[in-house]
Amino acid sequence: QVQLVESGGGLVQPGGSLRLSCAASGNIGNFYTMGWYRRAPGKQRELVASIGTFAPANYADSVKGRFTISRDGGKNTVYLQMNSLKPEDTAVYYCNLVFGGSSNWGQGTQVTVSS
Numbered sequence: 400q401v402q403l404v405e406s407g408g409g410l411v412q413p414g415g416s417l418r419l420s421c422a423a424s425g426n427i428g429n430f431y432t433m434g435w436y437r438r439a440p441g442k443q444r445e446l447v448a449s450i451g452t453f454a455p456a457n458y459a460d461s462v463k464g465r466f467t468i469s470r471d472g473g474k475n476t477v478y479l480q481m482n483s484l485k486p487e488d489t490a491v492y493y494c495n496l497v498f499g500g501s502s503n504w505g506q507g508t509q510v511t512v513s514s
Contacts, residue, residue, distance in 0.1 A: 401425035401503045403494045408508030411484055415512070419479040421494030421505055431498035433470060433477040437490035437510075447492070448479060462488075484512045 407419040419435065434449030434457075448468035450456045456468050467480040477494065489512050494505035 401427060401496065401501075403496055403503060403505035405492070405494050405505040405508045407479075408492060408510045410511045410513065412514050413484060413486060413512055415484050416480070416482045417484065417510060418481070419492055419494075419508060419510075421477050421496075423475040423477075423496050423503075427475060427496065427498050429472070431496060433497075434495045435468065435477075435479045435492055436495055437488075437492045439487075439490040442490075444493070449495075450477065481510070484510075486512045488512050 402424045405421045430452045432451035435447040436444050438444040448458045450468045465483045470477045491507040493507045496503045
C-alpha cells in the first residue's frame with residue numbers, strides 16, 4: 400500500500416514563500432516520477448511541477464522562475480519551494496506519484512495567498 404503524506408500548506412501574503420513536502424511510503428522501487436498538481440476554485444486540476452528518477456524538473460509556465468521542485472531519493476520525498484507567491488497561486492495542492500504504471504495521490508494541502 401502506497402501512502403503519500405503532504406505538509407507545508409498554509410496562509411501567506413503575496414510575495415511570500417512556502418515549502419511543500421510529500422513523503423511516499425510503501426514499496427515504490429527506485430524508478431518513479433513525483434509531482435505537484437493544484438486545483439483552484441472553479442478550475443480544473445493542473446500540473447505545477449514534476450521530477451523523475453531520470454527526468455529533469457518540469458514546470459508549468461505560470462510558476463517558472465518562482466517555484467522549484469526537488470527530490471530526496473533516499474527519503475522518497477519531493478519538495479516544492481514556492482517563492483514570490485501570488486493570489487492566483489491559491490489552490491489545493493496535491494502530490495502525485497507515478498511508478499510501475501500506477502498513479503497515486505495525496506490528500507491535498509491548502510495554499511492560500513492573501514493579504
